[in-house]
Amino acid sequence: MIRIATPVQRLRADERFGLEVLIDLTRLLPVDDPAADVVRLELDDTPGAGEDFRAFLAGRVPVATGEGELRLPRWTLRHVTAVAGAEVEQRSPERDRFDRVPAAANPLVGARRERHPVVSQLACDLRAAALRAAGRRAVRCLPPWPDGHRWAVALTHDLDVVAGWPAFAALRVLELVGKGKLGLAARSVGAALGAVGRDPVWSGVQEVLAAEGKVPATWFVLSATPSWQTWRLGDVTYSVESREARRILDAARAADHEIGLHGSYFTMLDAGRFRAEGERLASVAGVPPRGVRQHFLRMRPGGTQHAMLAAGFEYDATYGFADRNGFRLGVADVVPAWDAAHQTSGGLDEVPLVWMDRALTKYGRVEDPEVWITDAVELAQAAQDVDGLWVGLWHPNQTAALGYPSAPQAYVRLVRLLLERRPFVATLGAAVEWRRARRAVRASRVAPDSRVELVADTPSRWPLALEDGQGRAVETRPWPVRG
Secondary structure, eight states: OEEEOSOGGGSOHHHHHHHHHHHHHHOBOBBOOTTOOSEEEEEEOOOOGGGOHHHHHTTOOOOEEETTEEEEETHHHHHHHHHHTOHHHHTOOOOOTTSOOOGGGSHHHHTTOTTSOHHHHHHHHHHHHHHHHHTTSOOOBOOSSGGGOSSEEEEEEEEOOSSOHHHHHHHHHHHHHHTTOHHHHHHHHHHHHHTTTSOHHHHHHHHHHHHHTTOOEEEEEOOSOOOHHHHHHTOOOSOTTSHHHHHHHHHHHHTTOEEEEEEOGGGTTOHHHHHHHHHHHHHHHSSOOOEEEEGGGOOOTTHHHHHHHHTTOSEEOOOSOSSSOSOTTSOSSOEEEEETTTTEEEEEEEOOOOEEHHIIIIISOOOOHHHHHHHHHHHHHHHHHTTOEEEEEOOTTOSGGGTOTTHHHHHHHHHHHHHTTOOEEOOHHHHHHHHHHHHTEEEEEEOTTSOEEEEESSOOSSOEEEEOTTSOEEEEEOOOOOO
């Protein structure tokens, strides 16, 4: 348990956001009761050498402990927002050829720390410091994930290809030839010729569904109107109302997978387009999409999320790197979106993308599936180390006829290796639902015998199991609801 002793009214808006994110990630039960004898957090205004942003990115944050007290430099909160709130990227003028903020503008990339969830790790360190400071005081933490799971996995798929598969197969062969992978290119041509008259895209979808079995996943589907311009851009190349697209959606829905919107090229700052594409997808899928991920990960940090929120979406899954894998927001978890322009948050959650197949094959020029899987598992371990969430993206068009002869077997192995680690596996919507509910739990009162009265503004379908400092469940009760 933890009580914020420094009046939050003294804090700037970006500092309050950083504080809320950090306390949420610690999993320490927040206490409102000013008389409660629990660990107190004081924010220190004293400047020092540690105020250097580079020291923060390197994980060097001085947390002082005393009897029942923690002292954290106030500047830490601004740095949390700079990274987990993407404030640095939102203020960057840099753009790449897709009008995206390039990876080089990300502060973690600049410090070569993008493969470390530095903000999640800071929260773990703060929780450990609170346990040391607690002494005889009771310690209560909120569980990281439901049903006793210590970390979580979300499998996702972007449905980029449905129609015109020979064109994509030809482009892939040219890509392989350009890399000098002539043997792989020849195998791809042979597989493509063998698939003439069939539907290899549908076969790829079936392979993905078979690999996952009963594991829930999230599919992001394009729903704008295809045209010569969208084909030229490599954007929308199929109609969501087509028979082929409907068959894929029906299969995903039958497997209890979630359907989200894959925002087209021109949605980037346009709430009206977001809304129209979401409504069009809902008319086919039979359920409105709760989340969105931008095609090409093309967004304007902050502005795009503002448009998503205005269009009624609950979460965004775009914050990942196109050209590398890692933790773009420094977290292996779900966090609220921060709007730097308006200095506000609320209403939209970020579920950052950690690992993507094409970051390796397209940008990294890596064609060895064993390297793909090793990379994915390495980042999964980093997420597991902080009780976090690993979000992976596998494109279902990665099948033999479209130029990826060994990919289906690699995905089977990846799913198996992830499940062996016993994560909570959920759709992105379910992960967001859990984290919103957990974020809303507080202790309104702590009795002298350490019993706590809990309140929450958000209900949950899961029971709440409070934990001690070692992660052992000490009490399970129905989810609290504020009266």
